[in-house]
Amino acid sequence: MAETYETRGLRRVFLELWGFIKNSVGNFFSLEFLSLFIPLLLLWEFLPRWNILPESLVPSLSTVAEKFWDMLLHRDLVFHIAYSMSRFFTAFIIAVVLAVPIGLLMGWNLKIRAYLLPLWQLLSPIPPPAWVPITIIFFGIGFRMHTFLMFIGIFYPVLFNTYQGIKDTDPRYLASARVFGASEFTLLRKIYFWHAFGSIIMSLKTGVAMGLVMLLIGESYGGRAGIGYLLGQAKDYFVIPEMVVCMAILGFIGWFLIEVLKYVEIKLAVWKVGR
Amino acid sequence: MIEARSITKFFSVVNEKGLAEGLTAVLNVSLTIPDGKIFSLLGPSGCGKSTFLEILAGLQAPTDGEIRIDGSRVLEPLPSTRKEMEAYKRRYRFISPVANGVFRDHPKHDIAMIFQDYAVFPWMTAIQNVNFALKLHKIPRAQRNERARFFLNRVGLAGVEHKYPSQLSGGMRQRLALARALSVEPKIILMDEPFAAVDALTRERLQDDLLKIWGETGVIIVMVTHDAPEAVYLSDEVVIFSPGPGTIRNRISIDIPRPRRRSDPEIIEIQDRIFAMLQYDLDQESEYSI
Numbered sequence: 001m002a003e004t005y006e007t008r009g010l011r012r013v014f015l016e017l018w019g020f021i022k023n024s025v026g027n028f029f030s031l032e033f034l035s036l037f038i039p040l041l042l043l044w045e046f047l048p049r050w051n052i053l054p055e056s057l058v059p060s061l062s063t064v065a066e067k068f069w070d071m072l073l074h075r076d077l078v079f080h081i082a083y084s085m086s087r088f089f090t091a092f093i094i095a096v097v098l099a100v101p102i103g104l105l106m107g108w109n110l111k112i113r114a115y116l117l118p119l120w121q122l123l124s125p126i127p128p129p130a131w132v133p134i135t136i137i138f139f140g141i142g143f144r145m146h147t148f149l150m151f152i153g154i155f156y157p158v159l160f161n162t163y164q165g166i167k168d169t170d171p172r173y174l175a176s177a178r179v180f181g182a183s184e185f186t187l188l189r190k191i192y193f194w195h196a197f198g199s200i201i202m203s204l205k206t207g208v209a210m211g212l213v214m215l216l217i218g219e220s221y222g223g224r225a226g227i228g229y230l231l232g233q234a235k236d237y238f239v240i241p242e243m244v245v246c247m248a249i250l251g252f253i254g255w256f257l258i259e260v261l262k263y264v265e266i267k268l269a270v271w272k273v274g275r
Numbered sequence: 276m277i278e279a280r281s282i283t284k285f286f287s288v289v290n291e292k293g294l295a296e297g298l299t300a301v302l303n304v305s306l307t308i309p310d311g312k313i314f315s316l317l318g319p320s321g322c323g324k325s326t327f328l329e330i331l332a333g334l335q336a337p338t339d340g341e342i343r344i345d346g347s348r349v350l351e352p353l354p355s356t357r358k359e360m361e362a363y364k365r366r367y368r369f370i371s372p373v374a375n376g377v378f379r380d381h382p383k384h385d386i387a388m389i390f391q392d393y394a395v396f397p398w399m400t401a402i403q404n405v406n407f408a409l410k411l412h413k414i415p416r417a418q419r420n421e422r423a424r425f426f427l428n429r430v431g432l433a434g435v436e437h438k439y440p441s442q443l444s445g446g447m448r449q450r451l452a453l454a455r456a457l458s459v460e461p462k463i464i465l466m467d468e469p470f471a472a473v474d475a476l477t478r479e480r481l482q483d484d485l486l487k488i489w490g491e492t493g494v495i496i497v498m499v500t501h502d503a504p505e506a507v508y509l510s511d512e513v514v515i516f517s518p519g520p521g522t523i524r525n526r527i528s529i530d531i532p533r534p535r536r537r538s539d540p541e542i543i544e545i546q547d548r549i550f551a552m553l554q555y556d557l558d559q560e561s562e563y564s565i
């Protein structure tokens with residue numbers, strides 16, 4: 001700890017990257033997991049290949065891998081991923097930038113809570129996919145519609161979890177800071193926020209999952225690009241290996257983003273480590 | 276000097292039938308605490324000690340009465356007329372009356388407060404905890420670290436500056452809370468059952484260290500406790516609260532010169548008197564409830 005604290009510059013970047021890889025991919029290399037995972041992969045490869053399962057319905061691992069390579073070279077897979085992700089991140093950032101401060105304010109102040117909370121309580125039960133028709137009418141099909149739908153999916157979980165974390169801040173922490181003269185703004189930055197930090201990160205993880213769901217729903221309504229579009233194409237032409245490639249990519253994206261959030265939590269919530 | 280003039284505090288609570296009802300946590304408590312003294316507030320739990328202490332600190336507004344510290348009011352009194360009430364409500368619509376301000380850090384009085392378990396912030400290291408208090412008291416950044424180290428050393432926490440509270444023992448956490456309180460050089464330290472969560476041996480050491488530091492600084496210490504021997508050993512005066520509603524039942528001055536011995540017959544005698552009093556209250560209470 002003390003060592004990484006002192007290092008700066010490029011060396012620091014490499015150390016952090018290495019730490020991230022160790023923390024995320026590291027889980028895959030435990031003996032326990034490998035002893036489950038390798039046989040599963042082998043079954044996936046050989047059950048279809050030996051015709052125990054019909055190869056036409058269940059493509060083997062190597063077929064899927066070949067397909068992935070093929071799509072990478074001939075179907076602009078990277079472009080489609082970048083296309084979806086740029087919209088995803090736009091929505092994610094807007095949702096977080098709005099939801100966290102609103103959640104902070106609502107948790108902090110009774111009056112603001114009285115104004116705002118009922119509004120969200122009315123709006124949030126509307127299932128996000130129910131927003132699709134009206135969004136299409138308002139924004140047409142395209143960037144704004146996709147982004148808005150993902151925004152709707154991410155906003156509420158982040159808002160409510162932030163609010164709850166702030167509201168549950170132990171009054172005794174606040175009292176001790178107040179006696180020392182802390183202003184409300186200082187309380188928000190130094191006490192409330194850190195107390196709610198765990199629930200905020202948690203809510204971001206939920207937000208990632210909800211955002212991906214809304215990504216698929218949005219892209220299934222027309223559009224000319226994106227992972228959801230590719231998946232729809234695969235469905236229309238009944239190309240099972242392509243479906244599996246799309247699913248695997250979505251799974252990977254979700255996993256990766258959640259690992260990033262976990263790493264951020266480990267790095268910023270050092271005080272929780274080793275408890 | 277702290278003056279509490281007929282402090283009363285009502286809460287409205289919801290009873291088991293789901294109806295709102297009034298609860299008198301503190302009733303008509305008056306108390307004057309002169310400079311440089313240690314006072315203990317002693318009584319069974321639920322008798323309003325913590326509430327009274329928080330009113331002293333300006334963390335809760337009393338329903339009636341006022342607190343003055345060296346003559347100046349801790350909180351402005353609650354409004355009494357309808358017109359005043361409306362102005363008060365407008366003024367405090369978005370910010371509570373006990374808040375210090377929205378953006379400006381500014382301690383209202385020279386007070387520090389120590390709570391039992393929630394004394395220090397778990398997301399700050401020991402030195403960050405102390406620096407936090409120093410910053411609020413407008414100590415320039417350049418001096419903070421040095422000053423924080425000085426006070427950490429003083430309570431015997433040299434060498435753990437960069438540890439988080441979760442890595443410290445219960446006793447060390449209380450020491451850290453004490454260091455943080457001392458670092459702002461307050462005139463008054465309020466403590467709510469500060470040593471209740473640590474083991475008996477640690478508690479005695481903490482008590483002795485507290486007395487030593489008190490001897491060097493001469494702050495007012497007001498301490499809530501439910502431990503009669505602790506109250507008698509430490510205090511110049513023990514204020515005994517009785518429950519339902521919380522009032523002062525008795526005040527016992529202890530004029531035994533310091534350093535005191537815990538086994539001093541005089542101290543034991545006072546302890547026994549207090550125990551008898553508390554026991555009597557309990558018996559009375561159970562008779563009422565039968």
Ligand SMILES: Nc1ncnc2c1ncn2[C@@H]1O[C@H](COP(=O)(O)OP(=O)(O)O)[C@@H](O)[C@H]1O
Pocket residue numbers: 286287288298299300318319320321322323324325326327
């Ligand atoms: N914020 C509050 N709302 C309602 N009732 C409260 C509140 N704070 C304290 N009380 C009640 O006031 C009484 C005194 O509480 P407290 O001051 O914490 O007692 P003590 O510290 O002596 O154990 C208790 O009955 C408690 O339930």
Ligand SMILES: [Mg+2]
Pocket residue numbers: 321324325326467
């Ligand atoms: Mg209490």
